[in-house]
Amino acid sequence: MSFGFLGIQFGFALQNANVSRIFETLGASVDDIPILWVAAPLTGLLIQPVVGYFSDRTWTKLGRRRPYFLTGAVLASLALFVMPNSPTLWFAAGMLWIMDASINISMEPFRAFVGDNLPADQTTSGFAMQSFFIGTGAIVASSLPYVLTNWFDVPNQAAEGIIPDSVKWSFYLGGAVFLAAVLWTVLRSKEYSPKELMSFTEPVGEKSSEEKGVLDAVISQNNGQSQVTRGVGIAMIGMIMSAWLYTQDLNKELYIFSIGTFLVGVLFMLSGLLQRRGSYANGFVTIMNDFETMPPTMKQLAMVQFFSWFALFAMWIYMTPAVTSHLYGTTDTTSKLYNDGADWVGLCMGVYNGIAALVAFGIPVVARFTNRRITHLLCLSAGGLALLSIYFMENPDFLMVSMVGIGIAWASILSVPYAMLAGSLPASKMGYYMGVFNFFIVIPQIVAAALLGFLVKSIFGGEPIYALVLGGVSMILAGLLCLFVDDRDSGKSMAVA
Incomplete structure (x- = not known):
């Protein structure tokens, strides 16, 4: 049921690890990168609630959610093939918009899919399983340019304004895996009909x-x-x-x-x-x-999500320029030093996703002995401290240590809020509210895209490393806000793996 997320995360991981690199290669300055990235969150803001609303009301031979999985996968795979061949900066920005819209069409119904099919005492484990496949897909996809360069001698450098072959082939492989993984879920899973779902939740009177x-x-x-x-x-x-x-x-x-x-x-x-x-x-x-009229638990989780995803977006936008300038001492995108640093960032992002895949199995265990709020607090605090630690580094190798903390936070972000949310939602509106919940992922990304460029240029003296510091503070604050969430179904049975 969750295997399709392996492919979806191939798309997101390639996007997160390489799009800033593509933008810089095509001539974008560090100050321009956030506004170019704004296409991605705006697309999610528009697409996810609409797809959720209509998927709640869809029933075909393929089922309720699966038609959307398949449509998004086909479109996203095509976009992944085109993106690294972008001839100009603005073409690449437009392809990011299309690619992100297509990935969102596939991704949003997956959250509701788990909520539809699992009883309350299995939701934490269900979303943790999604985290496992997300982490597994991301570690492979993020590492592809590094692996292709160092293991298969695929060129890692190209002329000015040209995307290296290592990045191009990574996107081609990602497009193929995306489609194959989603097809597996479409063909191998089943769904309850609307009538069956109503029989599970039909109210008296x-x-x-x-x-x-x-x-x-x-x-x-x-x-x-x-x-x-x-x-x-x-x-x-x-x-x-x-x-x-x-x-x-x-x-x-x-x-x-x-x-x-x-x-x-x-x-x-x-x-x-x-x-x-x-x-x-x-x-x-x-x-x-x-x-x-969204449920109170959803409103409380909104603040947690806002500061969590602001931190993540700061990392995704600025990790490559921050590492290459702060730890490698270069901003020349045509240099070997810059491209080595960019490849190292991709590998590091793969590592934190791999950590997340492993930690996903431990989250239900920790939640069983504490509760989901404390579990999320601990995980987010680990991620926030990890982001802060990058500022104090002198050796890029130590980034791997920071990736452990970020991976712990990422595993929890992908599972715990959705498990807490699912118990507070009506079954007939599961898809819609899961889509609306994406607002609190998208809005902080829009804020980050609008604000971080201004801060880096005007306040931080053009040093992108301070964007990562701000992200670390934001993630720790998100963890503290977990303590104020009313987790309605937080009984120990929810945490049993």
Whole structure:
């Protein structure tokens, strides 16, 4: 059931370890990298809740979630073949958008797939199994350029503006593995039908459809007015922010905040107006209303996710430029020293994913003797300290030690929040809410893309290593916020492997 994540992580690992390298090779400066990366989180913000909403309402011969697995895998594999052949910087940025959208189409239903098929006492182990396959796929994919160069003599250098063959062949292999792994899950797994799922969770005393229709009509009128008012206020804040940024002549990346705020306001206004006119039985209004009424546990986990993923995105964006400049002392992308450092970063990222694959089996055991909140706190603290340690290094070899802490945190990030969340969600909206939960992965990535470039350029003196320091502090804060999460199904049975 989780094997497809092996392929999905091939795509993400190649993206995370090599896209900044591709951007720099095609002429991007360190300051420009965050804004080029913003395509990836924006794509997830748009794609995942929509795919989740429709996958909740899909049933075909392939099942409920599996059609989305397959569609995303085909598109992502094609994008992986094209990405390393990008002729220009902006073409590469566009391919990142397409590639990330395709991977998200496959990935989002996988989270709901586990929630659909497993009872409460198996969810921690189910998501831990996903972490294992994610880690296994990532360690191989992240290491591919290093392995191809050092074991198979594939060229690691190329002319200025050309992606090295070691990177190209890594993406070609990744595309093939992505499709094959997802096909295995599609062909070898099964799903419960919507009728069967309803029989597991059907509440006693359910209102008739006529009663619910009247109730929805009354609620939608009141809710519509409040959403219009709220939307106008949010949109005005966005406009004021944009005007202020224009007068200050600040970095263009900061407009992401103001324009994003304005667009959120517009969405609330549209949803409110539709409800006031009686048009509440549609997907857009349902998505907006369900976002407002998300379970309390989900809201508490949102803060944990925000600071966790801000730290991760800081690492993914800046690990290569930070290591090559801070530990290798070069910013020349055509030099052997730079490319050796970039390959070492890829290998290190593979190692932390390998650690995550091993740690995934220990997380249910630790949770059994403590609880999931304490487990997540310990793991995130290890990751935060590991990121901070890179600043104090002088020898790149010691990066491997830091990767242990990052791997521990990564294993927990990929499993524990989803296990805590699954117990608080209604089965009929599992896909949608898992997609909305992605907001709290995507929003910090957008914040990081908009803010980190400004900070590195204006505050950190052009030194990307300080972005990793900020990420370490952010991850430790995320761990502390775990203590405030109401884990509804935190009984010891949830932690049994």
